[in-house]
Amino acid sequence: MSDNGIHPDAGKRQKILESAFAVFSQKGYQQTKVEEVAQHAGIGKGTVYLYFTSKEELLREMLKAMIKKYLSELKQKLAEETDPWAKLKVMYTIHVSLLQENPSLVQLHLHDFAFVNDQFRSWLETEKEDFVNHIAAIIESGIQTGQFRPLNAKLAAALIISSLGVFLPPHSSECFSVDELVDLLFHGMSRRVSAQA
Amino acid sequence: MSDNGIHPDAGKRQKILESAFAVFSQKGYQQTKVEEVAQHAGIGKGTVYLYFTSKEELLREMLKAMIKKYLSELKQKLAEETDPWAKLKVMYTIHVSLLQENPSLVQLHLHDFAFVNDQFRSWLETEKEDFVNHIAAIIESGIQTGQFRPLNAKLAAALIISSLGVFLPPHSSECFSVDELVDLLFHGMSRRVSAQA
Amino acid sequence: MSDNGIHPDAGKRQKILESAFAVFSQKGYQQTKVEEVAQHAGIGKGTVYLYFTSKEELLREMLKAMIKKYLSELKQKLAEETDPWAKLKVMYTIHVSLLQENPSLVQLHLHDFAFVNDQFRSWLETEKEDFVNHIAAIIESGIQTGQFRPLNAKLAAALIISSLGVFLPPHSSECFSVDELVDLLFHGMSRRVSAQA
C-alpha cells in the first residue's frame, strides 16, 4: 500500500522521508517540488519514484512516519507513568520539548494537509481521532480513580490537544510554562468560592 | 500593498473579495482558479487583476477582510456584556453560531496558507496578539472583580482561543456543547477534594 | 464531443488542424510534440488546448476531417458517374491524383494510428468498414446490371481498397498506370481460355 514492494536500500527510503519532512515542513505540499526533495536527499528526481509511487504518497508516508514516531514516543513515556494526573503533565512536557528539539515540527503544524484530497483528509481525521481517544482513555481512568471529577472525557481530551497550540508561535514555549497551563486546566479559571466554605 | 490605487467601484472590489471567500473556502487556494472567482463575482477574469495584483494578494486581502470582520463582530457583541464571566460565555456562543451560520469559515481553517509572505504573517500575528490581549483584558477584569482566581491572563486567553478549535471538524459543534466547555475551563478537571475540606 | 464548445476563431481551429495534419503526417503520433503543432500554426502551446482537449483528440479530429474531406471528394466525383465500371475507374484516378497533389497523404498512410488506444482503433476500423461498404455497394449495382459477374462484393471492395497501396512508395504512381491496374482487376490474370472457344 505504501511503497512499491521490496526496496534495495531501506536507508535511502529513510533518507528520502527525512528530506520530505524537511521540505514539506518548510514549504507545504503544493509549493514543494519533488525535485527539491530529491536534491535535499542528494539523489536524482527519478529515484524518489523508486521508493514512492507519487508525491502524494510521499507526503502520506512521511506524515505517517512522523506521527507514528511522535505518538510512539509520547505513548511510551506516558506508559512509564501510572498516575493519570502525572501522565497528562508528562504529555505536555514531552510535547513542548519535542517541539523545541525539532522546530520543523512546529512548521508542520502550521501546514494543513487536509486539502490534498478527501481520502487524505479522512485519514488525517482518523489519526487525530485516535490521538483524542488515547488521551480520553487516560482521563477516564482518572475519573475512575476519583482524581478527576466526572466530565466529558472526550471533550477534555480535545481541549487538551487543542491547548497544545498555545505553545506554537507567536506564543512560543518560552512565553508560557507547562506548569501554568496544567494548573489552569486542572483547577479552572474560577475562584473556588464554594470550596472555600 | 493591497490594491492598485483608487478604484472607481469599491463595490466591485468588495464583491470580488466575497467571491474569493466563497470559492477559496470551499476549494482551497491551489485548487481555486482565478476564473472561478471571477465567474462567481459575475465579472471577467481580467477584471480581477484591475483590483488585485495577483491571486496570492487576493487571498491575503480576503483573509484580512474576513478576520477583521470576524473580530469586529465578536468584539462588538462582547461589548454588550459587562460581566467577564458572561463575556466569555458569550464569546463561545457567538463563535460557534458564526461557524454554524457560515460553514465556509470552518473550511477556511482547513486549507494550506503556507505561502503567506512574511509581511502578511506578521500582520496575522499582530491581529492574533490583539485578540489575545482583548480576551486577556476581560480576564484581568474578572480577576479584579474576584470572579476569577489570580492567574496568567494571557495564558488563559491563549488557551481560550486555542480551545475554539474544539468546535472544528472532526469534532463539529454538534459533538460538544459550549456550556460543557465553559464549565470545564472555568472549574477545571480535578475533583476539588482539598477545597471541600 | 470533439471540441470544447463554441470557439472564438473557427479559422484558428482550422489552422491548427492543418498544422496537425502536416506534423502528424511527417512524424507520426508519438514522435509529434504538441508544441511542434503549435509552432507550425504560429501560435502558443496553450492555445491548442483552447480548441482541443488533448493531443489524442487533436489527432482524432484531424483524421476525421481528412477522411471526411477525402471521402466526400471521392463520393462526390463518383456520384457524377452512373456506370459502375466507370465509377471504379474514376475512383482510382481520383485517388492517385489526390496522392500526387498532397504528398503528405502518402505519409499519413504509412503511419498506423490504430495503436493510440482501443477506442481509436475501433473508430478507425469503423471508418474503413464504411468505405468498404460504399465500394461494395457500387459493385453490387454492377452485378445487378450484369456488368460484373456474381462475386463476393465485399471481398472485391476490400481488394480494391488494398490495391490502392500499389501506388504508395516505393512503387509510386509513376511506376504503374491506373488503366493497367483497372484492367488487371477487371479482367483477371488468367488467359481466358474458355472464352476463346
Added chain:
Amino acid sequence: MSDNGIHPDAGKRQKILESAFAVFSQKGYQQTKVEEVAQHAGIGKGTVYLYFTSKEELLREMLKAMIKKYLSELKQKLAEETDPWAKLKVMYTIHVSLLQENPSLVQLHLHDFAFVNDQFRSWLETEKEDFVNHIAAIIESGIQTGQFRPLNAKLAAALIISSLGVFLPPHSSECFSVDELVDLLFHGMSRRVSAQA
C-alpha cells in the same frame, strides 16, 4: 550497425529478438518498455544493451529477422511447387496460415514504425522490391507457359502483395477465403461477355 561486435552467446541475442517480437507485437513500440522485453527473455534490463545499442535498434533488428524468416519460409514453400498458378495459390494459403499460427504477426502490422531511419527504410524497400520481383518472376513464367495472359508482371505482383492486406483485421481471415480471392484475381471482376459469344 546491428550489434556491438561479436557476442559470446548468440543464443541469448536470438532469445532477446524473440522476446522483442513477442512484446513489440502485442503492445507496439512506444508502449513497450525495454524492461518488459528483458523480463520476457528472462534476463536483466542492462543485458539487452550488451547486444543492442538502443531500443530502436532492437526493433529494427527484430523486424529484419522476422521479415527475413517470413520471406524465406514463403520462398522455400513456393520452391516446392512448379506450376505458377499453384505457386500463387500456395502463397496465399501459406500467408494466411502463417497469420493464423502467429497472431502476433497481425499485430505487428498495426503498429507505428514511423521512426525507422532512412537506412532501415531503404533496407525495407529493398526487401519489398525483392519480394515483388520474386512474385513477378513466377508470373512471368506463367505468362511464358500461357497460363497467364500477357500483363505487367510487376504490377500484378504488387497487387498480389497488396491484396494480402485483405486478410488483416477488421476483415480477418475468417471473413474471406483464399479461394475466393484467388478466383477474383485470376478471373477478374467483369462478366466475360465477349468471351461468351
Added chain:
DNA sequence: TATGAATGAGCGTTCATTCAT
C-alpha cells in the same frame, strides 16, 4: 473600464540509458 483569447513557465511522472558492482 472591462474583457477573455492567448501565452508559456512550470511540474509530476516515465523510462531509455548508464555504470558501479
Added chain:
DNA sequence: TATGAATGAACGCTCATTCAT
C-alpha cells in the same frame, strides 16, 4: 559478462497573467 539501482531528459497539460480590443 550480467545486473538493476540510479539518473535526468522529455512531454502533456494547467492556469496565472497579460494585452489587444
